[in-house]
Structures are given as structure tokens and as C-alpha cells.
Amino acid sequence: MRDFEPNLPQPQLNGASRIYAVFGDPVAQVQTPRMINPLFASHGHDIHAVPFRVTPAQFEAAWQVFAALDNVVGIGVTVPHKIAAARRCALLTDAARAVGAVNCIKRRPDGSMHGALFDGVGFVEGLGAHRVRLENARVLMIGAGGAGRAIAHALAREGIRSLAVLDPDAEATRFTVEMVNGSCGFQLASAPAKAQLSEVDVLINASPVGVKPGLTLPIDLAELDQAMLVADIACLDRETGLLEAARKRGCAISDGNAMLKAQIELIAGFAAGFEPGEPVRQAEQNATPRS
Numbered sequence: 001m002r003d004f005e006p007n008l009p010q011p012q013l014n015g016a017s018r019i020y021a022v023f024g025d026p027v028a029q030v031q032t033p034r035m036i037n038p039l040f041a042s043h044g045h046d047i048h049a050v051p052f053r054v055t056p057a058q059f060e061a062a063w064q065v066f067a068a069l070d071n072v073v074g075i076g077v078t079v080p081h082k083i084a085a086a087r088r089c090a091l092l093t094d095a096a097r098a099v100g101a102v103n104c105i106k107r108r109p110d111g112s113m114h115g116a117l118f119d120g121v122g123f124v125e126g127l128g129a130h131r132v133r134l135e136n137a138r139v140l141m142i143g144a145g146g147a148g149r150a151i152a153h154a155l156a157r158e159g160i161r162s163l164a165v166l167d168p169d170a171e172a173t174r175f176t177v178e179m180v181n182g183s184c185g186f187q188l189a190s191a192p193a194k195a196q197l198s199e200v201d202v203l204i205n206a207s208p209v210g211v212k213p214g215l216t217l218p219i220d221l222a223e224l225d226q227a228m229l230v231a232d233i234a235c236l237d238r239e240t241g242l243l244e245a246a247r248k249r250g251c252a253i254s255d256g257n258a259m260l261k262a263q264i265e266l267i268a269g270f271a272a273g274f275e276p277g278e279p280v281r282q283a284e285q286n287a288t289p290r291s
Helices: 032-042 059-068 082-087 094-099 119-126 128-134 146-155 170-184 241-249 256-271
Strands: 018-024 047-053 072-077 104-107 113-116 138-142 162-166 202-205 229-232 252-255
Touching: 018 032, 018 059, 032 047, 032 256, 059 072, 072 082, 072 256, 082 146, 094 113, 094 146, 094 170, 104 256, 119 128, 119 146, 119 256, 128 252, 138 146, 146 162, 146 170, 162 170, 229 241, 241 252, 252 256
Parallel strands: 018 047, 018 072, 138 162, 138 202, 202 229, 229 252
Antiparallel strands: 072 104, 104 113
């Protein structure tokens, strides 16, 4: 993957510019525009990622508006819209279909939406040298929303020993456990009533805890062990309480920026019109955007 280049000059907006909208609630912590706009610019794509705070109550109306605008190349979605967005896509990539969630949507010329999901590959590749620690690991994941499902789907292919899933939404938890077990053909995932950190090698927070006030993790942070790998994808613009505690305990850690950096070129490529899984490439002069 290319080094991130945050200081590249940006092309000025003009009448031919296209928009990649980013929906979230909250959205202030989202790093996609900061990271993806230099990629678009350095490859000659006059595309600009712009964040929009869209609440669940506003989502349907916002989706219809942006899907109708032909200078919108697509929509990026974060918490809490990844599952709702997948249901509104006319076409889904294989990973998005299996997980039932998307994080990047490309608007096709007829206004229909093609949804893709890069969170899973982003998470495991974002672990870098720590990825080897997934082999035969006992994993506890908090959060069974769109990102959590994507991570679970990817973890099932990384040789883990077990996956325990905790989420207050019983239906989301059931879906995630059944998806994982169905994909691997045996009982790899489970939904315990509570988790003992003494039986965990890798701890993942894939929930909004840490960015939404009033939410707490269903674990005792005092039980963190320095031998653990602790990942918190909610950690983007500031350190969360979980990663602060893990760092002080001496755990190996990974945050949401690592996950995003590992998938940002795939997101940029898909939004710019390339096939799912293709990184962004140089724009062809006067090229017609691909569907």
C-alpha cells in the first residue's frame, strides 16, 4: 500500500467535480475525508469526500437525495448505517452479501447503488505484524453491527481457535454467530452471556463504545493482561478508554486508523469506478466513469 500523503494539494471544486458523501452519526471523528481526498487528487480524480451527519431518522431521506444526484459518485457509511445501507443497495459484493453490511457504495449511471465491504480485510491487514497472533487465538469481539460482522467474517479465515461475540442486540449477535459458523462449517463462534478476559487472547471493540457518550463496555478493564492483543476500531481521532487501559497494561494495540489505512485505497478505487478490490489508479484523460 502507498504511504499516506496528507499534504498533497487538492484540486479546487468546480462544475465538473464529483462528491463522495460520508454518512455517520456521530461523524466528527470520521477520518475518511482527510485520508481519501489526497488519494483522489494524487491520481487525478476530481472527487471530493465530504462528511454529513445523518441520523437514523434522516437516513432514508438522505439516501434518496444522494442517489438521485448524478455528480455523486457514491456514499461511504459508518456507524450506525452499514446494515441499513446494505438493504438499500441493488447490488452487493460477495463479502457485503454474506455479512449483510456495506461501508462503501458506488452510484451506478442509472442511479442504482453497488455496495461493497472492506472493513474485514482492512481490520486483519491493519494489524500488521500482529496479524500472526490471530492463529489459534481465543477472540472476544464486542459489537455485532456492520463493522463487527465484517471483522468476524474475516477472522473466520485467519485460523482463530474461537470467537465469542457480545452485543446487546440479540438478533445482531445471532446473525453474526450463525454467519461465522455457517461459513466455516463448524461451531467457531458463540454468544456467551458474559466473557472472562482470563480466557481471551485477542480483544476487539467493534462497537460505538468510546465515541458515543453513555455507553460502557461489558468487561472489566482491570482484567486486561499484557499478553493480549487489544484492538479498538472506535479509536480514530482520540484514544479511547479501552486502548488507554491496554497501553498502560502493556498490551499490543491496534486502532481504527490502522484498519482504515489498510483499506483506504480499495475504498478510493471503488468510489472512483474501479472493480471491488482494485486500488485507486491514475485517472484516464476524458475517461467515462465505469459502473
